[in-house]
Amino acid sequence: MKIGVIGSGYVGLVAGTGFAETGHQVCCLDVDDRKIATLRDGRVPFYEPGLEDLIRRNVREGRLSFSTDVDAGVRESRILFIAVGTPQGEDGSADLRHVLDVARTIGQAMDGPKIVVTKSTVPVGTADRIAEVLGETTSHPFDVVSNPEFLKEGDAVNDFLKPDRIIVGTDSAEVRELFADLYAPFVRTENPILFMDVRSAEMTKYAANAMLATRISFMNDLANLCEAAGADIALVRKGMGADRRIGYAFLFPGIGYGGSCFPKDVRALLRTAAEHGRDLKILTAVDEVNEAQKLRLVEKVVARFGEDLTGTRVAVWGLSFKPRTDDMREAPAVVIIDALVGRGAEVLAFDPAAMDSAARTFGDKIMLCQVGYHCLKNADALIVATEWNEFRRPDFERIQGLMRTPVIFDGRNLYNPEKLRGLGFEYHGIGRPGPR
Numbered sequence: 001m002k003i004g005v006i007g008s009g010y011v012g013l014v015a016g017t018g019f020a021e022t023g024h025q026v027c028c029l030d031v032d033d034r035k036i037a038t039l040r041d042g043r044v045p046f047y048e049p050g051l052e053d054l055i056r057r058n059v060r061e062g063r064l065s066f067s068t069d070v071d072a073g074v075r076e077s078r079i080l081f082i083a084v085g086t087p088q089g090e091d092g093s094a095d096l097r098h099v100l101d102v103a104r105t106i107g108q109a110m111d112g113p114k115i116v117v118t119k120s121t122v123p124v125g126t127a128d129r130i131a132e133v134l135g136e137t138t139s140h141p142f143d144v145v146s147n148p149e150f151l152k153e154g155d156a157v158n159d160f161l162k163p164d165r166i167i168v169g170t171d172s173a174e175v176r177e178l179f180a181d182l183y184a185p186f187v188r189t190e191n192p193i194l195f196m197d198v199r200s201a202e203m204t205k206y207a208a209n210a211m212l213a214t215r216i217s218f219m220n221d222l223a224n225l226c227e228a229a230g231a232d233i234a235l236v237r238k239g240m241g242a243d244r245r246i247g248y249a250f251l252f253p254g255i256g257y258g259g260s261c262f263p264k265d266v267r268a269l270l271r272t273a274a275e276h277g278r279d280l281k282i283l284t285a286v287d288e289v290n291e292a293q294k295l296r297l298v299e300k301v302v303a304r305f306g307e308d309l310t311g312t313r314v315a316v317w318g319l320s321f322k323p324r325t326d327d328m329r330e331a332p333a334v335v336i337i338d339a340l341v342g343r344g345a346e347v348l349a350f351d352p353a354a355m356d357s358a359a360r361t362f363g364d365k366i367m368l369c370q371v372g373y374h375c376l377k378n379a380d381a382l383i384v385a386t387e388w389n390e391f392r393r394p395d396f397e398r399i400q401g402l403m404r405t406p407v408i409f410d411g412r413n414l415y416n417p418e419k420l421r422g423l424g425f426e427y428h429g430i431g432r433p434g435p436r
């Protein structure tokens with residue numbers, strides 16, 4: 001099958017490469033010349049474990065190509081996946097500008113029947129808007145299908161190749177058959193391909209992200225209560241998760257969720273609700289709790305060192321919104337660092353993958369160190385903001401030798417409080433009682 005993927009970012013590239021991996025002929029298209037040039041050069045423009053090797057192999061075997069010629073890509077493909085960004089608009093809704101631009105481009109370029117698929121996360125009703133645009137720009141027949149993507153950055157290749165489920169929104173029996181065939185190689189262990197109407201498919205993506213965000217905010221809210229009440233959220237989490245009705249996934253307390261999906265998707269769903277005269281009270285609270293949680297560590301730093309942080313040197317480990325990615329979109333670390341710098345602190349930071357993104361984000365506002373330990377020299381505090389594996393078991397003796405005052409703010413509860421206190425550190429976690 002000839003497949004065109006329009007938008008070659010985290011989702012488009014992974015999906016395009018995944019389809020090529022099962023034997024299809026795929027062209028990944030983008031308007032960003034530099035991105036396409038980088039890809040043609042055999043490099044991936046962002047950090048995603050395992051992706052570069054897979055791309056290289058599929059390019060070498062002639063199944064995967066990259067182009068900025070979107071019109072030609074449209075003409076040559078039977079199925080077109082739209083995987084462009086749907087960032088947060090000014091009122092919180094998903095900004096559909098890129099999606100509708102692509103629909104127009106497809107409509108103008110198509111020279112025969114096409115299946116147009118939204119992989120981008122789009123609000124309920126978007127497929128109808130795409131169909132409208134296509135109807136205005138072409139007389140050729142088309143189907144508009146919703147096929148939301150559930151991959152997570154950092155494990156995207158694995159998620160795409162072995163998804164928990166595939167959601168396909170369509171009313172056409174022919175499209176159903178074609179998608180059953182397209183995805184059959186990915187569901188050999190009987191994970192389901194769920195066919196449904198287009199609107200339910202569009203809604204499913206937001207519902208899933210909203211649920212995951214809810215679990216995180218629920219735990220953060222509870223963590224703050226644990227702290228006040230002298231309980232330890234790490235133990236409470238274990239006790240809760242062992243209940244099979246609850247499970248352990250997404251119960252880690254921390255410094256709030258970030259990234260390119262949860263924050264904007266929660267707000268877009270709230271907007272959709274408002275447009276339909278509904279008030280999603282739980283989700284409103286999820287967003288509020290998350291915004292407050294990003295500043296939780298700053299409050300702790302201020303409580304320890306005072307409102308004015310002039311002359312306080314803070315080391316930050318971890319800048320990406322989560323481990324195994326260089327994505328810093330809506331990363332809590334950015335909010336924390338901005339707040340600390342705003343209070344006069346001197347910030348030195350390190351991340352195993354996001355140093356380029358960090359240089360673009362912060363400019364010369366903070367100092368970036370190429371080695372984690374280098375940030376610690378004469379530091380008054382260390383903040384751990386992302387749970388990269390390499391931060392889990394550091395050389396504490398070395399850390400203590402470097403810091404001016406050995407104070408650790410553990411935003412991800414990576415360390416054992418008793419052990420650290422035993423080693424002479426002042427330890428502050430999330431939702432854990434202070435020293436007894």
Ligand SMILES: NC(=O)c1ccc[n+]([C@@H]2O[C@H](COP(=O)([O-])OP(=O)(O)OC[C@H]3O[C@@H](n4cnc5c(N)ncnc54)[C@H](O)[C@@H]3O)[C@@H](O)[C@H]2O)c1
Pocket residue numbers: 006007008009010011012029030031032035070083084085086098101102119120121122149150151152153260261
């Ligand atoms: N990143 C994730 O983990 C993830 C997971 C699931 C779903 N999603 C959804 O998938 C969509 C894409 O997300 P992403 O993170 O891959 O975005 P991204 O920003 O990494 O990539 C989007 C790409 O689209 C390109 N583009 C924009 N306008 C275009 C146009 N008119 N024609 C061709 N290309 C164009 C951009 O140049 C960019 O390369 C979003 O709706 C997002 O919510 C993302």
